[in-house]
Amino acid sequence: MDARQMKIKAAEAALDYVEDGMRLGIGTGSTAEEFVRLLAEKVAAGFRVVGVPTSERTARLCLDLGVPLKSLDELPELDMTVDGADEVDRKLRLIKGGGGALLREKIVACASERMIVIADESKVVDVLGAFKLPIEVNPFGQVATRIAIERVASRLGLTGDVVVRASGDGPFMTDGGHLILDASFGRIPDAEALASELNAIPGVVEHGLFIGIATLAIIAGPSGARILTSA
Incomplete structure (x- = not known):
């Protein structure tokens, strides 16, 4: 299983947490984009969701694929955010911002009842900081x-x-x-x-340390996806 396939596996697992009618924060980055593509397939089949994008890049992809969007001012309270991470430790502390959207990502995540992180196993670390x-x-x-x-x-x-x-x-x-x-x-x-x-x-x-924000992480590896909760 290559890196993209693992990202897709994590995104597929995250879809299990998305309920019909949700107000959903939608993250930025390559793993989040796989989630958007899968979400768009469900929307095309009749699934109802309204997304708040964390970047202009994510907004363009959502609009291209038919995922309905509103601004955070229009939907200031969200049910859940799904986003990737550059690093995640076993206490669910994150480094984010490799894609340059960390401010909006943190604002959206903190406006949500919970945040689910999707990542491949290469992003799991014992100590944060190897990623800039x-x-x-x-x-x-x-x-x-x-x-x-x-x-x-x-x-x-x-x-x-x-x-x-x-x-x-x-x-x-x-x-x-x-x-x-x-x-x-x-x-x-x-x-x-x-x-x-x-x-x-x-x-x-703002800075890319996300501490006490993530609820759980879905980590994909060659054998499939596993759930990481705060240690």
Whole structure:
């Protein structure tokens, strides 16, 4: 079973949790896109659902495939969000934002009664941090914000480069018009402490540590999908 097949298996398992008539947050990324494709098949067969997309990319795919959408302002309270993750540990703490949609992903997930993570087994880690931590920042004062992030990291014993994410000949811009700094920490032994420190930096709009948000994770491997709950 290749990587895409495992993503499809995770997405198929997530569909079992989606009920007719749900208000559904729909995530961003390659695994979430497999979920959208499968969801669209059910919608075409008469299944009723209204989605709130976490990115313009997801919105375009949903519209192309016929999945009904509303904005989060129109549906400010959601039944469930289904989204992928760049890393997930055994306490269901996540690193997200590899696709650049972490702010909207976190807003949508926190507006939902529960969040289901779908991922292949390569995303499961003992300690978060091998994947670069995305940190969404305001373009104004970005250098000062980066220095503040590096100081926080140093106080917590974290090392590694913190660099502006690039796209083509310029910086990557989020749907909200922000920059992303990718922090190569390698290991984050105390994710809660880092999240708290980052939240206190004025130029940080949001960060990719999702702590206490996910309800369960569906992890797909060669032998099929398994359920991961908080340890």
